[in-house]
Amino acid sequence: RRQAASTPALSSAGASGSPPGVGSAKGSRPSLGTLNRSHLQRLAIAQSRVLIASGVPTVPVKNLTGSSPVNPALAGITGILMSAAGLPVCLTRPPKLVLHPPPVSKSEIQSIPGISHSCRKTTKKQAKKGKTPEEVLKKYLQKVRHPPDEDCTICMERLSAPSGYKGPQPAVKPDLVGKLVKCSHVFHLHCLVAMYNNGNKDGSLQCPTCKTIYGVKTGTQPPGKMEYHIIPHALPGHADCKTIRIIYNIPPGVQGPEHPNPGKSFTARGFPRHCYLPDSEKGRKVLKLLLVAWDRRLIFAIGTSSTTGESDTVIWNEIHHKTEFGSNLTGHGYPDINYLDNVLAELAAQGITEESLAQEKD
Numbered sequence: 492r493r494q495a496a497s498t499p500a501l502s503s504a505g506a507s508g509s510p511p512g513v514g515s516a517k518g519s520r521p522s523l524g525t526l527n528r529s530h531l532q533r534l535a536i537a538q539s540r541v542l543i544a545s546g547v548p549t550v551p552v553k554n555l556t557g558s559s560p561v562n563p564a565l566a567g568i569t570g571i572l573m574s575a576a577g578l579p580v581c582l583t584r585p586p587k588l589v590l591h592p593p594p595v596s597k598s599e600i601q602s603i604p605g606i607s608h609s610c611r612k613t614t615k616k617q618a619k620k621g622k623t624p625e626e627v628l629k630k631y632l633q634k635v636r637h638p639p640d641e642d643c644t645i646c647m648e649r650l651s652a653p654s655g656y657k658g659p660q661p662a663v664k665p666d667l668v669g670k671l672v673k674c675s676h677v678f679h680l681h682c683l684v685a686m687y688n689n690g691n692k693d694g695s696l697q698c699p700t701c702k703t704i705y706g707v708k709t710g711t712q713p714p715g716k717m718e719y720h721i722i723p724h725a726l727p728g729h730a731d732c733k734t735i736r737i738i739y740n741i742p743p744g745v746q747g748p749e750h751p752n753p754g755k756s757f758t759a760r761g762f763p764r765h766c767y768l769p770d771s772e773k774g775r776k777v778l779k780l781l782l783v784a785w786d787r788r789l790i791f792a793i794g795t796s797s798t799t800g801e802s803d804t805v806i807w808n809e810i811h812h813k814t815e816f817g818s819n820l821t822g823h824g825y826p827d828i829n830y831l832d833n834v835l836a837e838l839a840a841q842g843i844t845e846e847s848l849a850q851e852k853d
């Protein structure tokens with residue numbers, strides 16, 4: 492019966508300090524190395540009382556040496572120490588998925604101070620300004636007389652040689668080279684025009700090398716509705732404030748010219764989609780920027796779902812949302828202390844920052 496006291500599990504747990512749940516015996520407890528059997532038994536009995544009191548289910552534990560039955564009192568403590576040593580002993584219940592908040596009555600829903608309205612439909616597609624791609628790009632480019640001895644990263648040809656782009660010929664000479672004004676990356680003009688024509692031609696340009704955005708980047712989110720309001724319940728990790736709930740609703744429809752398969756229908760799964768932010772100062776800032784992203788059609792796109800593999804369906808577009816209210820089993824829930832900073836970075840990558848809020852008011 493003494494054998495259990497010299498098992499590797501016991502000695503390694505003793506060396507690594509107090510195992511979980513033994514805190515009640517802390518302080519007055521002698522080190523495990525100097526324990527005799529009666530010490531261990533008293534400790535185990537005290538421990539099993541703690542376990543019963545805290546409602547943790549007990550687990551059957553086999554004698555580690557297998558040669559003799561384990562003293563029931565020792566079995567209890569061995570189970571705890573085994574888990575401390577990293578062995579597969581599970582003393583806690585699996586966490587429960589909580590996707591939605593408790594029911595919210597209409598009278599409990601509040602509008603968000605400082606943010607007007609509580610619903611926004613997708614604004615009409617940005618009016619085309621009638622500019623040719625060449626005119627758009629001119630605003631963002633400087634001419635380069637003597638191209639550097641480098642490759643154009645769009646066509647992979649030398650910048651000193653003509654563009655290697657082989658698609659429909661834009662009306663630009665293939666040997667002209669331009670430098671983007673903010674980031675100084677250099678490309679064939681021909682290649683940039685071809686790239687612009689491949690996009691949604693919204694008057695903006697994103698450097699293919701460093702992703703710097705020129706102009707106002709917009710997306711191809713199909714028409715829909717975004718509702719937002721405060722509900723009284725708190726999110727895990729944000730006990731000190733209420734919660735902002737966003738409800739996105741996008742119906743299925745037919746793809747426009749800016750979508751992957753114009754004229755073909757698209758599906759819209761899982762709508763209305765409910766998303767949550769803490770109603771803190773930072774949470775409200777994120778909401779304001781999400782509203783800008785919504786107006787710029789950047790929250791959703793049409794493409795292939797990475798979870799189901801379905802094509803021609805509405806998908807999230809690189810700005811992560813929290814869709815799990817009361818747990819974090821899907822990775823899209825709370826607590827997540829980095830979430831607000833992460834989503835601010837994702838918004839910034841789409842060209843949406845606090846400066847955008849001022850721009851939108853103009």
Ligand SMILES: [Zn+2]
Binds near residue numbers: 643645679
């Ligand atoms: Zn090129």
Ligand SMILES: [Zn+2]
Binds near residue numbers: 675
């Ligand atoms: Zn660049």
